[in-house]
Amino acid sequence: MKTKKLVTIALLTSIAIVLSILESFIPTGIPGVKLGLANAITMIVIYLYSEKEASLVLLLRIFLVGLIYSGILSISFFLSFAGGLLSLIVMILIYRIKKDSLYFMSIMGSIFHAVGQIAIAYIYIKDQSIIYYLPFMLMLSIPCGIITASITSIVLRSLKREILKPKRLSISILLGVFVVSLIISIIFMSYKKRSDEGTIASITYENNLITEIPLSNPEKYKQYSSDLIETKDNGDSYLFIYKVYNKDEKDYFTLTLEVKDEKIRIKDETCKKHICSRRGYINSKYESIICLPNSFVISLNDMKLSEIDLIM
Secondary structure, X not given: XXXXXXXXXXXXXXXXXXXXXXXXXXXXXXXXXXXXXXXXXXXXXXXXXXXXHHHHHHHHHHHHHHHHHHOOOOXXXXXXXXXXXXXXXXXXXXXXXXXXXXXXXHHHHHHHHHHHHHHHHHHHHOOHHHHHHHXXXXXXXXXXXXXXXXXXXXXXXXOOOOOOOOOHHHHHHHHHHHHHHHHHHHHHHHHHHHOOOOEEEEEEEOOEEEEEEEOOOOOOOEEOXXXXXXXXXXXXXXXXXXXXXXXXXXXEEEEEEEEEOOEEEEEEEOOOOOOHHHHOOEOOOOOEEEEHHHOEEEEEEEOOHHHOOOOO
């Protein structure tokens, strides 16, 4: 590899690392989901050099971000690796078929990145609630892919490369994906609204059900393990405090759930990143909060309150 090429790839890898870390602070509405700005660097390298160099940049970015930020063996690392690798394979296939399909390639890469992440998260958590994120992630993948492709196009244009525009077939396929995802999401949300009475929060930790909490009457919870170490009645809310092991931090922390006005959230967790507590309240059936590093999942389901025993 020539010196100029090596320096350029090293510079682009550095930019990808910075973008990958910075975009983790940009809210998208879905926990763990990022805009994918670092993927623009991967596509730029594909068009400037080849798939081989793009693969190198992607792998270096994932491993170095894991090494300096999320942890090389953390769940965040495996999510990023699976999503990035699947996304890269799809983008390379599209690039080989038709090189002037930048926008289509970007959006499909974004979509399959989400699919890869969901697959690994499901394998890790073994909770089907996480599948419900997929239609929302697919919808979000389209605007994220367009943004990434636009950035890539601007950079390539500045380098006097051809400006690549989406073709009619690409637009049709992407529109179809968006419409199908939108329909699934609408049906899903409508179903939740029709069945919002009697919602119960099922709390799982390390793939085991540890607590069931009726949102309309949280003091009538049912406990299945000693991981729940304390409960508090604050008058307008009810707190559940758990002791959990964080695989990223390799230490035990407390995690506090709050039930208020028939809604539930992770109020606070003492691990460093505080990702879970940013999710906010949920209150509709089949919504969930998934805290992967702690292997902790809140999923809302339908259960008759009479089935919940009073725990004193």
